[in-house]
Amino acid sequence: MSNGYRHDPRARTFYRFALAAEHYARRLAAMYRPAYRLSPPEWKMLAVLAQHAPMSATEAGAHTSLKPDKVTRAVDGLVAKKLVLRRLDRDDKRRVALSLSVKGMRAFAEIDAVRYEIESGMLAGLTAEENRALHRALERIEARLGSLKMADGAAEVVEK
Secondary structure, three states: OOOOOOOOHHHHHHHHHHHHHHHHHHHHHHHHHHHHHOOHHHHHHHHHHHHHEEEHHHHHHHHOOOOOHHHHHHHHHHHHHHEEEEEEEEOOOOOOEEOHHHHHHHHHHHHHHHHHHHHHHHHOOOHHHHHHHHHHHHHHHHHHHHOOOOOOOOOOOOOO
16 A cells, blocks of 8 residues: 555454444334335435436436346335336436435435434544544545456445
């Protein structure tokens, strides 16, 4: 590494990140599964569309780690639950644009409030400076991940 730092593999940094992420995901799912009958892929797509809609399913899927078939099933489920609207793009009639319905916006707002509480609780043990340092480190890691190519050519993380 260019900064002279040599990572200690015994620190298991990404394993620890994964444990924290899994804890967060399970706590959030405990709310949205029974309340909205959402699967984790549906929640991911709902959250992406809340931030970036209108957009196609392909574009929305690019913001997640979901395989295309999971994206399709998630979108179909959200449409069936009347949380997402599927409309022809005004400018390109071959393209379908997805956006949240009013019901979807309400559901997202309620789930996002719980997400915020869970995240805030998990980060409550950090000082403001530690929180800023964590975010700076994550930004650098994310930037680095974007430039890495795996030896087998599979540079993306995909959920099963």
